[in-house]
Amino acid sequence: MKRWLILLFGSLVVVAGLAWAYLQIRPDNPIRSAAPAAVTLTMDCGGVGLDFELCSELVQQFAARTGYTVIPKLTPQNATLRLHLLRELFLTRSTGMDVVMVDVIWPGMLADDLLDLTPYFNPAQLADFFPEMVANNTVNGRLLAVPWFTDAGLLYYRTDLLQRYGFNTLPTTWNDLAYMARIIQEGERAAGNEAFWGFVWQGRSSESLTCNALEWLASEGAGTIVEPDGRISVNNQASVQALARAQRWIGTISPPEVLAMGEEEARALWEAGNAAFMRNWPYAYALGQREGSAVRGRFDVMPLPQGAAGSAAALGGWQLAVSRHSRFPQQAVELVRFMTSAEAQEFRAIRGAYNPTRRSLYQDPDVLAANPFFARMPAILLAAVARPSTVTAAAYDSVSTAFQTEVFRILQGATSPEVALSALEQQLVRIRGEAW
Amino acid sequence: MEMRYVVEVAGLGADPAETTRRLAQTFGVSHDKAARLLRRVPGVVTKPVSEAEARRVAALFEQAGLAAQVRPAEAVSEPPIPVAAPEPAVSAPLSAQIRAEQPTQQGQQAQEQQVEVAPVTSANKAPWLSIRTKFLLVGIVPVVLTISAAVAVIVLILPGVLRTQLLEAARNPAIAFASSVEGLPNPAAMANLQVMLERSRAAFTAQGVSFVLVTDDAGHPRAGWISGAASLEALAGEIYTGVRQRASGAMARAFAEQHGIAMGPIDPPSRLIDLAGTRIEVASHAVQRGDQVLGAVVIGIADEVVVERVRTLLFNTVALSVLPVLLAIVIAIALARSQTRNVLYLTKAAEQMSRGDLEKSVLLTTNDELGELSRALERMRISLQESLERLRRRRR
Numbered sequence: 001m002k003r004w005l006i007l008l009f010g011s012l013v014v015v016a017g018l019a020w021a022y023l024q025i026r027p028d029n030p031i032r033s034a035a036p037a038a039v040t041l042t043m044d045c046g047g048v049g050l051d052f053e054l055c056s057e058l059v060q061q062f063a064a065r066t067g068y069t070v071i072p073k074l075t076p077q078n079a080t081l082r083l084h085l086l087r088e089l090f091l092t093r094s095t096g097m098d099v100v101m102v103d104v105i106w107p108g109m110l111a112d113d114l115l116d117l118t119p120y121f122n123p124a125q126l127a128d129f130f131p132e133m134v135a136n137n138t139v140n141g142r143l144l145a146v147p148w149f150t151d152a153g154l155l156y157y158r159t160d161l162l163q164r165y166g167f168n169t170l171p172t173t174w175n176d177l178a179y180m181a182r183i184i185q186e187g188e189r190a191a192g193n194e195a196f197w198g199f200v201w202q203g204r205s206s207e208s209l210t211c212n213a214l215e216w217l218a219s220e221g222a223g224t225i226v227e228p229d230g231r232i233s234v235n236n237q238a239s240v241q242a243l244a245r246a247q248r249w250i251g252t253i254s255p256p257e258v259l260a261m262g263e264e265e266a267r268a269l270w271e272a273g274n275a276a277f278m279r280n281w282p283y284a285y286a287l288g289q290r291e292g293s294a295v296r297g298r299f300d301v302m303p304l305p306q307g308a309a310g311s312a313a314a315l316g317g318w319q320l321a322v323s324r325h326s327r328f329p330q331q332a333v334e335l336v337r338f339m340t341s342a343e344a345q346e347f348r349a350i351r352g353a354y355n356p357t358r359r360s361l362y363q364d365p366d367v368l369a370a371n372p373f374f375a376r377m378p379a380i381l382l383a384a385v386a387r388p389s390t391v392t393a394a395a396y397d398s399v400s401t402a403f404q405t406e407v408f409r410i411l412q413g414a415t416s417p418e419v420a421l422s423a424l425e426q427q428l429v430r431i432r433g434e435a436w
Numbered sequence: 437m438e439m440r441y442v443v444e445v446a447g448l449g450a451d452p453a454e455t456t457r458r459l460a461q462t463f464g465v466s467h468d469k470a471a472r473l474l475r476r477v478p479g480v481v482t483k484p485v486s487e488a489e490a491r492r493v494a495a496l497f498e499q500a501g502l503a504a505q506v507r508p509a510e511a512v513s514e515p516p517i518p519v520a521a522p523e524p525a526v527s528a529p530l531s532a533q534i535r536a537e538q539p540t541q542q543g544q545q546a547q548e549q550q551v552e553v554a555p556v557t558s559a560n561k562a563p564w565l566s567i568r569t570k571f572l573l574v575g576i577v578p579v580v581l582t583i584s585a586a587v588a589v590i591v592l593i594l595p596g597v598l599r600t601q602l603l604e605a606a607r608n609p610a611i612a613f614a615s616s617v618e619g620l621p622n623p624a625a626m627a628n629l630q631v632m633l634e635r636s637r638a639a640f641t642a643q644g645v646s647f648v649l650v651t652d653d654a655g656h657p658r659a660g661w662i663s664g665a666a667s668l669e670a671l672a673g674e675i676y677t678g679v680r681q682r683a684s685g686a687m688a689r690a691f692a693e694q695h696g697i698a699m700g701p702i703d704p705p706s707r708l709i710d711l712a713g714t715r716i717e718v719a720s721h722a723v724q725r726g727d728q729v730l731g732a733v734v735i736g737i738a739d740e741v742v743v744e745r746v747r748t749l750l751f752n753t754v755a756l757s758v759l760p761v762l763l764a765i766v767i768a769i770a771l772a773r774s775q776t777r778n779v780l781y782l783t784k785a786a787e788q789m790s791r792g793d794l795e796k797s798v799l800l801t802t803n804d805e806l807g808e809l810s811r812a813l814e815r816m817r818i819s820l821q822e823s824l825e826r827l828r829r830r831r832r
Contacts, residue, residue: 423672
């Protein structure tokens with residue numbers, strides 16, 4: 001008996017030794033990586049519009065106050081690529097990004113790799129934020145991200161051109177929009193601007209196209225691809241009509257290149273003064289009013305046109321979260337707290353027309369002076385249509401990718417809406433499996 | 437347990453001297469021995485044995501003119517007797533049977549008490565294993581254990597290793613294709629690209645590659661081929677979605693590299709696209725020009741190929757390991773036979789000697805401990821023979 005005990009103990013010692021040796025040679029040694037003295041944080045600063053510029057300025061302020069080294073990182077414009085970038089970082093357990101920007105649709109998808117912020121933010125500290133956004137970022141009772149700025153799709157229109165072509169009212173419906181766009185486009189081309197188009201939007205198959213197409217569908221009462229109760233609703237007659245109409249825009253009021261346009265490409269054409277209408281997010285407002293923009297002082301924004309079910313704006317917005325693989329989680333939380341503070345959000349709203357996630361800032365005179373349309377934003381935001389990310393959870397990326405792909409094929413003219421939507425429905429059923 | 441029987445003799449006949457003489461004759465033992473045996477009468481004269489054996493012994497007693505009776509051993513009202521395992525040779529001469537009745541000590545009381553002295557060996561012990569069986573086990577068990585362990589390790593590790601290897605095998609052409617696309621004067625020249633990719637088609641299809649695709653920066657396939665399909669139109673549904681997602685992954689990695697965003701130390705796990713039963717392993721690599729990411733090369737290998745290769749390899753491994761096992765068994769049997777033959781021979785020789793057969797000489801000429809034992813036994817046999825001879829001469 002004694003001999004067995006010795007043998008058992010001996011083998012335990014050998015196993016423990018081997019485990020220790022393994023940990024020593026493993027690249028991401030959880031024991032060895034004790035925090036070095038100097039705090040260095042990296043922050044995902046985005047890549048759309050003024051994202052990086054304003055973020056970098058704030059990062060410098062934070063660094064100056066705390067003495068930490070903070071490196072702002074430029075990330076892709078394309079939200080789909082950004083999602084995949086985060087996925088690759090998390091899959092490889094990278095410590096190379098401490099604070100990450102999280103799209104409104106991602107908290108469920110990235111839940112496993114984001115630090116639980118619940119212990120760091122008490123309810124009083126969150127009281128000023130839109131409760132819907134805090135709820136969106138809370139997964140299984142864990143606050144995974146703090147709302148940073150919010151977005152809803154808006155229609156940008158040229159006040160000067162509407163006036164020039166005798167339109168005294170704004171386009172109420174999609175058909176109004178198409179009509180006005182065509183009249184203005186024909187007039188401008190006749191006047192010598194061959195590069196002019198009536199309406200630009202985001203047709204590149206990426207998350208942006210999902211947002212654009214969702215707005216077309218929802219405004220016609222065609223549902224939100226997958227309903228909150230999990231039902232796959234996308235294959236219906238209203239969807240067919242909405243998508244067929246969008247397909248007809250291409251080459252008539254929208255350039256064929258719209259199929260390669262994201263937010264920034266559309267904005268470039270718009271700021272060159274070559275479009276009458278543009279669908280985009282609020283950030284384009286501040287950039288359009290900048291010096292050097294051909295549309296400076298000549299445009300305004302309004303809710304998107306109505307379909308049979310009224311106007312529908314896709315709800316967007318970005319949150320800040322801390323990577324679970326960060327070497328400095330405490331300090332990264334400090335950075336998130338600073339970035340989402342009223343002070344930092346006010347700075348971003350005034351300089352970049354980023355919609356604050358704190359309700360109090362919509363009464364801030366300086367913010368409203370810089371962005372008069374902000375007075376209407378809370379109403380638009382609260383009515384905005386959410387993408388089906390909550391119900392589809394981890395499968396959302398596949399749902400959205402499948403949706404974009406089929407919509408893109410319809411817009412290309414490669415297939416009819418009926419065929420594409422039927423194929424999409426089958427694919428979504430397979431993605432869902434037993435349940436979402 | 438099998439029923440055991442004893443032989444009980446009721447009483448000596450009219451002439452005890454005559455009975456003793458006949459008994460000695462019947463059993464082929466000395467007069468003294470026969471007399472000692474008869475001291476037990478009336479009573480049980482054997483230890484518990486099988487029924488047939490008991491009847492045989494009873495018949496011999498009857499021949500000698502005694503009234504012998506066979507009855508179950510359990511009926512014996514004496515203290516429980518340790519039940520003996522059957523003697524190795526049941527048909528041993530009766531002298532062996534009666535051996536137990538021989539005085540084990542000088543004291544006469546021991547016999548008077550009529551206690552059946554069963555052979556004290558082997559009761560309550562592990563089942564009997566011959567030395568030959570033990571030899572066999574020693575030879576076979578380690579081989580079988582080692583080989584089973586090796587096969588188990590291979591079965592556990594192989595699929596993962598092979599999958600990684602295959603993915604690596606797909607990753608390399610993805611990188612190669614990406615760099616040749618980057619080298620094209622105008623990457624948008626899809627016709628050239630298509631021609632370039634088609635050249636590789638036959639060779640790659642033979643290796644189980646399902647598709648080679650070059651996508652644009654939104655992950656849409658622009659050129660390439662799909663095994664078994666005439667055009668890219670065949671790409672649809674989940675595979676299309678999966679291809680776009682993998683292309684995005686590759687482009688995101690390229691972006692990170694360009695902008696100094698450090699990936700972590702862990703290899704991303706194997707990537708599979710699931711298509712209703714067909715699983716496709718996917719490798720992807722971004723196509724870049726300067727700091728611009730133009731698209732990605734996505735290469736898929738049907739998981740069936742991996743599964744098939746794993747299956748073949750496992751089959752071969754198991755088949756090949758059966759061979760050494762069989763060989764080990766044959767060698768073990770041969771060794772056990774040759775090594776135990778001498779032991780068995782000596783055992784038999786000693787057995788014979790113990791029964792008083794001192795005629796056969798013990799001859800083993802091996803140059804080891806057994807040879808030594810054999811020579812010792814031979815010397816013992818000869819000296820026993822001489823002693824007996826001397827005894828006989830003295831009696832005469």
